[in-house]
Amino acid sequence: MKYIEKLRNSGLRPTKQRLQICELLFDTEKTFHFTINELNQKIKDKIDNKISLATIYNTVHAFEKKGYLKQIPVNSNQTYFDTNITDHHHFYNLKDGKLIDLEKSDVGPINIKKKIDGKKIKSIEVLVKLED
Amino acid sequence: MKYIEKLRNSGLRPTKQRLQICELLFDTEKTFHFTINELNQKIKDKIDNKISLATIYNTVHAFEKKGYLKQIPVNSNQTYFDTNITDHHHFYNLKDGKLIDLEKSDVGPINIKKKIDGKKIKSIEVLVKLED
């Protein structure tokens, strides 16, 4: 299994459930955005056994902590995650709550001129809200 | 009362509670960021009577809808609002969850090269996460 190493590398034991989650998250041609709720639905659709919500939350958060998933800052009651962990940005379609990737090259360089002493910049995220 | 017109202008009747909320939100030298919880606390501290949570939510959302307040997209369990409604961005201090304003001039122009047909850009928001 190709994800065993990835999991071990993150300090996670390769359990059946985690491997199944890995397949749904990382075994795809394209990266995608999801909420826990959507992932849970996908699990129900594509996997025979059930995986409890607690496990899904635990696993997704573990991946997020290790950098295998990114959280996307959006104003929503649900948390959005992204399997695309490259440095990029997002469109947010207000009408349906869907996200669309915006490559870094589509935005151009962002130069933060203000400095906060004692602090380092961890990430710069641009959210472009779309309306009709 | 200087807020009566502002409220009427937004289609809101100038009630005692709304005027009190206006004073706390807009009668300050500096703009500031807040969560509903923090605003509720401030109301308890500075106002004799109580204002129910429902009224606070309703009023804040009405102002947000009319553009007198802005919501800030952050990954948090609580919604952050900003009384600074000028076009600007934010630092987000991961350690304490506090926000710091970033003037537009501190970020430089952002040119979104990608277009989504049938959609207009409503806003562009930059969130700069800070760590130690």
Place this chain on the structure above:
DNA sequence: CAGCTTTTTAGAACCATTATAAACTAGTCT
């Protein structure tokens, strides 16, 4: 396999937010 630790699970708990329905208030008309 035995023993120990981690993980999974269902369900409860939590907490921000939203909905509800009754009491109240503002604005208007006479």
Place this chain on the structure above:
DNA sequence: AGACTAGTTTATAATGGTTCTAAAAAGCTG
């Protein structure tokens, strides 16, 4: 001013995403 109507406030319940818990199950080491 009195009374009517529509909008508002309030306490409380409901909702829903997320986190916690404790017991059962599975992984790992020797």
